Amino acid sequence: MFLLLKDLQILRRSPLQAVLLIVYPMLIAILVGFAISRGPEKPRVAFLDEVPPGARVSLGGQQLPAAGVGNRICARVECVHVNSREEAASEVGSGDVLAALILPANLVDQIDSLSTLTPGTPQVEVLVNDDDPVKAQLVDERISTLLAQANLAIARRIAGEGGHYLHLLIDGGGLDVLGQRIPILGLRASARILTAVGPEVPPGPLRNSLALVIAFANQARENLDVAGPLIDRLAQPIEVKKEAVAGSAPPLEDFAIAVAATLNLTFVTVLLVAGSLALEREENAFSRLTRGLVSPSALVGEKVALGIGVGLAVTLVMLAGLEIFVPLQWGRFGLWLAAILFGGAALAAAGAALGALAREVRAVSLLAFMATLPIAFLSLIPAGIVGQGLYGAIKLLTALFPFKPALQAMTAALDSSGGGIGWPLLHLAVLAAAYGLLARVALRRFASV
Amino acid sequence: MATGTETAALEVRGLAKSYGEQTALRGIDFEAGAGELLAVIGPNGAGKTTLLSILAGIVRADAGEVRLPSGGVGWVPQQAALYRRLTVEENLMLFARLEGQVDPRASVEEMLELSGLAQRRGEIVARLSGGNQQRVNIAIGLLSRPVVLLLDEPSVGLDPRQRARLWEFVSALAGRGTTVIFSTHDIQEAERYGKRLLLLADGEALFDGSAEVLREAVRRDTPDAADRDFETAFVAYLHHMGH
Numbered sequence: 001m002f003l004l005l006k007d008l009q010i011l012r013r014s015p016l017q018a019v020l021l022i023v024y025p026m027l028i029a030i031l032v033g034f035a036i037s038r039g040p041e042k043p044r045v046a047f048l049d050e051v052p053p054g055a056r057v058s059l060g061g062q063q064l065p066a067a068g069v070g071n072r073i074c075a076r077v078e079c080v081h082v083n084s085r086e087e088a089a090s091e092v093g094s095g096d097v098l099a100a101l102i103l104p105a106n107l108v109d110q111i112d113s114l115s116t117l118t119p120g121t122p123q124v125e126v127l128v129n130d131d132d133p134v135k136a137q138l139v140d141e142r143i144s145t146l147l148a149q150a151n152l153a154i155a156r157r158i159a160g161e162g163g164h165y166l167h168l169l170i171d172g173g174g175l176d177v178l179g180q181r182i183p184i185l186g187l188r189a190s191a192r193i194l195t196a197v198g199p200e201v202p203p204g205p206l207r208n209s210l211a212l213v214i215a216f217a218n219q220a221r222e223n224l225d226v227a228g229p230l231i232d233r234l235a236q237p238i239e240v241k242k243e244a245v246a247g248s249a250p251p252l253e254d255f256a257i258a259v260a261a262t263l264n265l266t267f268v269t270v271l272l273v274a275g276s277l278a279l280e281r282e283e284n285a286f287s288r289l290t291r292g293l294v295s296p297s298a299l300v301g302e303k304v305a306l307g308i309g310v311g312l313a314v315t316l317v318m319l320a321g322l323e324i325f326v327p328l329q330w331g332r333f334g335l336w337l338a339a340i341l342f343g344g345a346a347l348a349a350a351g352a353a354l355g356a357l358a359r360e361v362r363a364v365s366l367l368a369f370m371a372t373l374p375i376a377f378l379s380l381i382p383a384g385i386v387g388q389g390l391y392g393a394i395k396l397l398t399a400l401f402p403f404k405p406a407l408q409a410m411t412a413a414l415d416s417s418g419g420g421i422g423w424p425l426l427h428l429a430v431l432a433a434a435y436g437l438l439a440r441v442a443l444r445r446f447a448s449v
Numbered sequence: 450m451a452t453g454t455e456t457a458a459l460e461v462r463g464l465a466k467s468y469g470e471q472t473a474l475r476g477i478d479f480e481a482g483a484g485e486l487l488a489v490i491g492p493n494g495a496g497k498t499t500l501l502s503i504l505a506g507i508v509r510a511d512a513g514e515v516r517l518p519s520g521g522v523g524w525v526p527q528q529a530a531l532y533r534r535l536t537v538e539e540n541l542m543l544f545a546r547l548e549g550q551v552d553p554r555a556s557v558e559e560m561l562e563l564s565g566l567a568q569r570r571g572e573i574v575a576r577l578s579g580g581n582q583q584r585v586n587i588a589i590g591l592l593s594r595p596v597v598l599l600l601d602e603p604s605v606g607l608d609p610r611q612r613a614r615l616w617e618f619v620s621a622l623a624g625r626g627t628t629v630i631f632s633t634h635d636i637q638e639a640e641r642y643g644k645r646l647l648l649l650a651d652g653e654a655l656f657d658g659s660a661e662v663l664r665e666a667v668r669r670d671t672p673d674a675a676d677r678d679f680e681t682a683f684v685a686y687l688h689h690m691g692h
Contacts, residue, residue, distance in 0.1 A: 002546045010534045013573070284530035287507050288589070291524060293547040 003294065003302045004309075007276055011310075021272060022314050028267070030260045030318070043142055046091040046100035046127075047079040055108040057154065072153055073101065073146055085125075092127045099139045100127035101146070111154070170224050187224070191217035253326050257319070258411040263376060264318050265311045265340060265410075266347050266403050270368050273307040273351030277439075278364040286446045296443045300352050300436060307348025312340050328414065335413035335421060342428040343406030349435035350402055356442035372403070379404040402431045458483045458628040459504070459522075459597050464513035466499055466652075473499040474652045477513065481597065481630055486623045488643025489632040492687065495649040497632035498527065501601045504630070518628075523595030527602040529586040533575035537566050537585050540574060544589045560588040564618065580611025584618060591622070598622065600631035604638060616642045636683045650692035 011018050049070050073079065080097050082088045088100035102125035110122035124147065128139045168175060172186025185193075194214045201207045280286040280299070290296055319328060319336070354371060358364040379398040383391055398404040409424035457480040464477040474496045481487045489497045502508040504515060505524035531540045541560050545553035561567040564584040574582055583603060590598055600619070604612045620642065623629045633639050639646055640660040648656035648663070656663055664679065671685040 002543055006532065006535065006539075006543050009539065010532060013534045283532055284526055284528045285532060287526060288524070288530040288544075289547070291506055293544070 003289075003299070004306055007302075007306050010279075011272075022268060022310075026264050026268075026314065026318050028263065030264075030322070042076065042078045043098040043138070044080055044096065045073075045077040045142075046082045046088040046097045047074065048082050048085060048088050048100065048102040050105040051103050051107050052105060057108055057111050057158070070103070072149060076146060076149070077142070089127055092129050095129065099129075099143060101125075101143070102127070166224055166227060170221050187217050187221040191221065254415040255411060257322055257326060257328070258407060258414050259380070260322070261315050261319060261340075261414075262343065262403065262407040262410045265315045265343055265406065266372055266376060268314050269307040269311040269344050269347040270351035270354065270372055271365065272310055273303045273348045274355035274358070274364045274368045275361055276306060277303050277352055277355030278359055278361045281359055281446050282361050290446075296446075297440055300349075300356075300439045300443065303352050303355070304345060304348040304432075304436065307351055308341060308344040311344040311348065312337075315340050315344075332413060332416075336410075338425060339406070339409035339413035339421065342425045342432070343402060343409055346402035346428040346432040346435065347406060349432045349439060352439035353435045353442060356439045356446065359446065371401070375401040376403050379407060399427070400431075402428055402435075405431065457481065457516075458485070458518045459630070460514075460516040461504070462514045462516075464500070464503060464515065465511050466496075466503060466508065467511055472652045474503075474510075474649075477649075477654050479647055479654065479657055481628050483596070483628055484623050484626045485628050486620070486642060486644045487628070487630045487647060488639035488645070489630060489647045489649060490636060490639045490643075491634065491649035492692075493634060494651075495634075496652040497634075497649055498601055499652075500649065501599045501630065501632055504597075505599050518596035521593050521595045521597075523590035523593060523598040525587050525590040525598065525600045525603060527605060529574075529582045531574055531582070531585055531589060533582075534573060536571050536573055537561070537577070538570040540585060541588060541592065545592050548593050550592065556592055560592060563591065563622075564588040578611060580607050580614055583607065583611075583615055587615075587618070591627075595627070597628040597630065600629065602632055602634070604633065604635070612638070636680050640679060650687055650690065655687075655690050655692070 011021075047070070080091060082091060082100070085102060088102060091097045092100050104123065104125060107122055107124065110120040113120040126139075126143050167173075168184050168186065170187050172184050172189050174181045175184055176182075191214055194210060194217065198207065198210055198214065201210055277299075280289065286299075289299065294302075316336075322328065350371075351368065354367050355364050358367045375398060378394050379401075381391070381394055386394070405424040405427040408419065409421055409428060412419045412421035412424065459481045461477055461479050464474055465472075466474040477496075477500065479487075489500060491497055499508060501524075503510045504517075505522060507524070532543070535543065538557060538561070541557040542553060545556045548556075550556045558567075561570055564587065566581065566584060566588070569577065569581065574585060577585070587598075587600065587603070590600075603619070604615055607615060616638075619629055619631070623644075631643070640663075643660065645659055646656065646663055647654060656666065663683075667679075667682045667686040671682060671689050673685070677685075
């Protein structure tokens, strides 16, 4: 108890250290948490539309309604409208935009030519700045996606119009040509009329021929009935049926908060406990303390209690601060406490083990960062992203450090769809005991003269 | 082996300690009486710190017996073992509480008076001079009012003025009846402040007696170096003894 008070006194007397220890991990944790859970922002793309206003793709001599390709593109990227190719190139060159997309003036004519005997190749122009390979790859992926979406929009529009003409052929109706409405009889009505006329025709070759025409009209109608849905499906031949067979994902924001809170708890607890224990040796106090005043086990216990206490306070303050931006389920406060206390205990024990093994404060800080950061990032790699063997190794490694079970417990505590909390808590309890024992054994090296 | 007083406050018999293949101490026997100032001297690596660490209960001996007084042993390590970011008073209060003192406040006040640091009780230890840090270090060792006080190289890193004040303080403690055993590799300091010298070399006790007797032994065994200063003569004596 007195040692705990002493550690808090030391912490209070070093405001810069306390700020670095608490505020810095908090900021990093929040940034990392939200960075991994938020999709990329809309990239800025220069957009030059040279297609004459009102130009539309034609089908069978009829203009199709506008597909709104420009609007669709600008809904997915932040369009910077430019007036010339030079301006677009300048924007790309200066780095103000990720790329430039140019729709040439003949784009509609080229698309129209696809239905002629001399089809052209419709092209759009993309200007990129290849000085950064990562950025170049990002642009390629973005542009490919945008063009795929534009192609799909046009294909849907064409399929829709094609379907409309098909229905006109089958069922009949009216077709507007040059402002005049031309009636179309349709196969269904044709077959009906011919069937009605049939009995009036005397038996003989003419009647037989009429029967063949009626059969053809019926067959054509039936087959074209099947072709209609097929044309519709061409626009989107495969659709996705998604079914979750395992796990239940919490809302992305809750997961982000769980990541931020766990990272924060990890850094604060591990660094504080490891540094505090190593400081006992650096201040030469360890030998004096363990000379009958405090047992090494009690010293480890005191450091773990310090880590849990400070970790709990800092994590709760951070969660309360995040409440301003994201509503949290305060009704689950009891589960939060359980997750923080168990996670804090295991992380603090790991910090004590690190502190006892490294012995020097500087080495401890380095070791704590080297151990914590990679493990934390490895813990965030989902299954299926890497090979099975590698994922197995990552899973084993991350199970040996308390970050992942602490994250699982925190995720479960924050949201009911975050999975069960029992196993993560049990996992943390086992790790707390194991690391506590390791710290106790490693403390024997502290006493060496 | 000689003792300075008739009543032995501490008794050591056949003490031995090895670190792996290296022998740190072997066959060490001595006693220390109440109020005695015993200097454990010898070159670096002689076994001085190991001996004091065993007496303090920090290191376990491989063989031998240490009979400690019922009043306990206070231990002051070579480097100040205290918290530099706490004040003088906070350090003393922390250790008084950990010692389980019935009235920790009274003990702290007593030590502040004894160490002459009452006026500086509120100062952060890191801001004190090396000499004053050492006084706090010793005061912490005295909190349990030990019968024997062990000081491991207490004057290392102190300037002559700080050293003089430190020995004045330590001598006063011995004057009050506390047995003080201190280690040093400074032969002149041992001669000046130690009432009795225990000379260690390579883990063996080569001499146990007063500075005057040691001088005589040096003069007798190394006559060529007898006319030189005591430190040079002492080194010649160690060579003569095979160390």
